[in-house]
Amino acid sequence: MHISSLFIQCVSGSPSHTVKMFPFSLLSPTNWTLLAVFLTLGILAFDSECHAKYGDVWGLFDFRQPVLIVADPEIIKTVLVKECYSVFTNRREAIGDPCLKDAITNVKDERFVAPYSLDAVTSASFSVEANSINDPDDPINVHIKKILNFKMWILLLLMMFPFAENFLKALKIEIMPSLSLKYFYNIIKRFKDEHQAEESPRQPNVKTSPLVKVFFNLDVLLRLTEHEMLSQAFIFIFAGTDTTSFTITYLLYNLATNPDALQTLQEEIDASIPRDAPISYEDVIGLQYLDQVICESMRFIPTVPRIERRCKKTSQFHGITIPEGTMVGIPVSMLHMDPRFWRSPELFRPERFNKDSGEEVNPYAYMPFGLGPRNCVGMRYAVLTMKMVIVRLLQDYSVETCKDTVIPLELSWMFQPKQPIKLQFVPRKQ
Numbered sequence: 001m002h003i004s005s006l007f008i009q010c011v012s013g014s015p016s017h018t019v020k021m022f023p024f025s026l027l028s029p030t031n032w033t034l035l036a037v038f039l040t041l042g043i044l045a046f047d048s049e050c051h052a053k054y055g056d057v058w059g060l061f062d063f064r065q066p067v068l069i070v071a072d073p074e075i076i077k078t079v080l081v082k083e084c085y086s087v088f089t090n091r092r093e094a095i096g097d098p099c100l101k102d103a104i105t106n107v108k109d110e111r112f113v114a115p116y117s118l119d120a121v122t123s124a125s126f127s128v129e130a131n132s133i134n135d136p137d138d139p140i141n142v143h144i145k146k147i148l149n150f151k152m153w154i155l156l157l158l159m160m161f162p163f164a165e166n167f168l169k170a171l172k173i174e175i176m177p178s179l180s181l182k183y184f185y186n187i188i189k190r191f192k193d194e195h196q197a198e199e200s201p202r203q204p205n206v207k208t209s210p211l212v213k214v215f216f217n218l219d220v221l222l223r224l225t226e227h228e229m230l231s232q233a234f235i236f237i238f239a240g241t242d243t244t245s246f247t248i249t250y251l252l253y254n255l256a257t258n259p260d261a262l263q264t265l266q267e268e269i270d271a272s273i274p275r276d277a278p279i280s281y282e283d284v285i286g287l288q289y290l291d292q293v294i295c296e297s298m299r300f301i302p303t304v305p306r307i308e309r310r311c312k313k314t315s316q317f318h319g320i321t322i323p324e325g326t327m328v329g330i331p332v333s334m335l336h337m338d339p340r341f342w343r344s345p346e347l348f349r350p351e352r353f354n355k356d357s358g359e360e361v362n363p364y365a366y367m368p369f370g371l372g373p374r375n376c377v378g379m380r381y382a383v384l385t386m387k388m389v390i391v392r393l394l395q396d397y398s399v400e401t402c403k404d405t406v407i408p409l410e411l412s413w414m415f416q417p418k419q420p421i422k423l424q425f426v427p428r429k430q
């Protein structure tokens, strides 16, 4: 899962002109109140509290890092879209395994511009054979779990003391297990080598998907090194795994707690797709209500609650001076619940995304996949995967709450469910 701002020092900012970042004071009750809100109620309550106190722009320190949070759609547009290439191209400095520093999520400036064309190839998922659904001990499953359960305390330590990286390296302490990372690099490399062998004139009859072909020719197409290319392949697996599974889980939870929406969705699926027939791309794309349910579920509980860009040169926008090195954060989860942009935001209403509903969606207040040139490259692939899974599941099962379902859902300060989400699947009558 993507981790957003980790708060330690809270400060106030004037809504216009230079936003002042006041140093954290142990004696300041304001800071402690907000810190308590952050740790107990989580990022949404924290952002909402700050927003109520300071308006659309406020500042804080993530340990040593100044962060400016902006909730004004015009400023968001400037940061994520208009000035993306000139000022706000990059994210936070990558912390941790140097192996991943050339992945698309971390690369900077002109190195980003090249891999960005990868958008065209996101559908090329890697057909590495795995049996992780049926076999929890499948090596792929074991290694991805090790990587996703990365050590948060090391990340926090490095945010406070970036210079500790070499010290930890010497002690062989790592955020992500390098053995597991190497495991993935090796299977992707093996897959690439096999693909290139298939391409050789000695095996003219072997056919590879054109998209996979593009992906494994990135070194030639975009002049990426082999390591850079393998990193993109790895990050696609890594960035797409937890995000997609969390989003599907939230979606099922929202359907179970909103049986009317579930029924409307099942009626749409039943009317459009025969039960035992294979599902085509056109079938799922045609399901309008399913699309609305996914949009609404990702508004209601966005998997990534905050996105960020780093300001690479001191600039002035909308009357605010943003110093070089400042992180600009967009409070996605708060914007998705802001009554300025949504009618009854606390209600799960897929109808609001119906084009004929008359309710307009402000594109700068809705960004479950981020926004602008640096948004999620896996978006279309993820939506398609989710649609396929949901259709297949709901053709045969209804999803309901049970005695162990926690209602309402409680999210931790890391924006993850405090308790496991438990639902029951009831077979549908044939």
Ligand code: HEM
Binding pocket: 104, 105, 106, 116, 122, 235, 236, 237, 239, 240, 241, 243, 244, 247, 303, 304, 307, 308, 367, 368, 369, 370, 371, 372, 373, 374, 375, 376, 377, 378, 379, 381, 382, 383
């Ligand atoms: C429902 C599932 C997913 C969600 C909610 C999600 C969400 C996001 C968000 C919010 C960002 C940051 C965008 C920004 O900063 O503006 C992002 C970036 C990214 N995502 Fe996803 N994502 C999902 C699935 C995937 C999948 C399946 C892949 C790969 C196939 C993927 C690959 C990436 C990559 C490579 C980036 C970095 C893009 C860049 O730096 O240019 N994501 N994602």
